[in-house]
Amino acid sequence: MAETMTRDQRLVLWIAVLASFVSFLDGTVVNVALPAIADELGGGLTTQQWVVDAYLVTLGALILVAGSLSDVFGRIRVIVVGLIGFGVTSVAIALAPTAEFLIVTRALQGVAGALLVPSSLALITANFRGPAQARAIGIWTAATTVALIAGPVLGGLSVDFLSWRLVFLINVVPIGVTLWLLAVLRQRDVRRPGAAVDWIGALLCTIGLGGAVFGLIEGQRLGWGSPLIVTTLVVGVLAFAGFIVRQALARDPMMPLSLFRVRNFWTGNVATAFIYAAIALNGLVVVVYLQEGAGLSATVAGLASLPVTILMILLSSRIGALAGKWGPRLFMTTGPLVMAVAAALLLTVNADFDYWWQVLPSMVVFGLGLAITVAPLTAAILGAIDPSRSGIASAINNAVARVAGLIAIAMLAVIVGGALDLRGFHQAAIVTAVLMAIGGIVSFLGIRNPPKETADAPPVVEKSEDI
Template sequence: MPTPEAPLRDDRRLVLVVAILASFVVGLDASVVNVALPAIRHELGGGLVVQQWVVDAYLVTLGSLILVAGSLSDLFGRVRIITLGLIVFGVASIVCAAAPTGGVLIVSRALQGVGGALVTPSALALIIAAFRGAAQGRAIGSWTAWSSAAVIVGPVIGGLIVDGIGWRWIFVLTAVPIAVTIPLVARISGDLRPLGRPRVDVVGAVLAVVGIGGVVLGLIEQERLGWSSPVVVAALVVGGLALAAFVPWERRVEQPLVDLRLFRARNFAVGNLATLSIYGAIGMVGFVVTLFLQEVWAFPAWVAGVATLPPTVLLLLLSTTVGSFAGRYGPRWFMAAGPAVAAGGSFLMLFVGDDPAAYWWTVLPGLVLIGLGISLMVTPLTSAVLGSVPEREAGIGSAVNNAVARIASLVVVALAGVVLGGAMSTVGFHRAVVVMGLLLLAGSVVSAVGIRNPDREESRPDRS
């Protein structure tokens, strides 16, 4: 098992800055791509299927490899893995910018997902190791808020770039924060060092990648090939069998990719179940609303980017405050109320019609409620899940929660074609917001029933 060699608490401010910047890179890329999808389809062709794969190729590798990355983070050190992830992400971004075909772009997006998988769990694990108590809640809130600035900057600047000099330059934009972050990472003195020779569960990693990738491949390609296609059937069967074999394998292997004993902690198990539902809805918001504004209401890319900002602005403004209150009073009712409020925003968008002027009394208030709900929920959810695992396993704990969130998003995006009816339309949009609302309500109920607040003694402010 890895043991601390140098306390990260001595570098608290630096750790927080690095965690924010590293996550900023991943968040910027995800937010920029959504506004570029119509332009990518126009230049490279392929229709909705290519648009889905541009999003999901990234999410497949991110969601499946993030578990491996969490283990690597705990075994080899968070600083080392973050550095490697940033380098991979930067190289992949340049390849995306130069992609001559949709196929090359999809492959390079998958490589970006590899870099994102290496960065994400290590960034949050650094915060868990460096902060305690209410200070940890505030730090996670700051990380959530400032990381969300990438989602604010992304759609606006990305939209201007797409409308101005072309969608390829958005991938050059994502490489800029990497050049700033890598030198800062090298200055962190504390990290984890393994005792003995670390081992990685290769079989578990292969089962995760094949399982997730196979299921997503089948769900997306059925729109083009049909459910009876041998390719679709084979992908779904192979993916399903791999996922079915994953849990038994993890139970028997000596050093598993995911220590299933983590799920014995109530908040960890329930929190991840809530994450599955809630982040599925959030993934659909980002994909469906942006496409609707551009393809049905004919908003320019930068206008669509500005129009979808309310949730991110509210997250930026409220996350630190909510994190502080959740650290003091416990996460349960924040996690229950937040998704319920967001569900109200989703159902409000059922009044959307074909007139773009309806944005002001349908989409805008709906997005404001979604943003308020997400702000109430995100930081308490992260604190509840990661606060229930030992510090030495914070890397894999963060990886599991992030993997659940990414997998939920990619499966929902993969099913978007089924929900939308093969192409974006007002009727399809109505179906999508109903699915979003139901997923959010399910997350609210799960949190209210299952989450437990820590003892008052555990949640006292950290005065160190």
């Protein structure tokens, strides 16, 4: 790596990795702490849902507008603001006196997190070209995967031996290092002339997601016929419909609808919605049930999914190479179906709990399916779009994945029947398996393998009328 990169490129790559690591780490570390948070601050399952979804609402709503902010104010400035905001809100969450205060600060943390991932990738694409860019993105992906290992383990250790509050302070060190590297870089920021931020679109998207999520989470408690629930659901649906209309009419839309005329792009995003909803549901349910239902410590619960991450690290690059050779369709079909089998294996969990025979087989099969799926899915979606629009295409796909997880977590109480007991755990496993199976079927029916490339021919990119 050092031989092929300049000093500035190495710094840029480290900055991009660490900035994204902060956001990814927070997504994996918080699940382990949910039972301890609910025990101390109260609120039960509803508090646990909101701790996760308050972050995802603002993150999912604003991750698209972050690209526009980078164009208007500069990528480096946006990353700096995101890092400082993430650090400040992390400290505020660690000091939270009530569940309500924690949920509000989690929402503010989601705003900061939305600035980090798209801007980090944009920083890479601005400083690398050709094969070097693909390699840099590959290194970024592999390095940020470490967060999947570090999050549950560090979170579990903090909860068991110190306090759940320290879970949210883990981010402070990588934030400080990243800010220092940005100061060392001294790179001149780049802004796109004439770029504008679609604030109306961002507001409509936030109201749409917020209204829908509030209704789905609180509907179980207040009753689905409650005027408050009906009103928030209707407002949410109407606002999100307004967001879609706005994207069709805006001069600089956050989500260019023309991209969805590309078959592999729209099909891949539909598959992403089902697959990542299942991943979010499975990740939350397993780690919480292992603590509250099976009685495992937070540390052991965090380690329980370690086989998934290990298989991801070992197999992802190899699967990506095979998908490049054979096309993504086979992998995008097979991987989710394998994960559906893994979710079904969790039905073997019973009152006489045994991790090694009841949970570990599911984790191994799930890790295999996830490794088969992720790289081909990303390649199919971004490979279908002209490279000049890969940034917004990546942001859209990231937003789809986050929003899908947000909705799955919002419906958790409905899925498990109000309580995450053994029966609720089995119901969540069934829903996870169904969502994964649908993702595989969508991929089989919709994804098309790109034409074989000759040694000298450039890749063939499927285009819409406006691309």
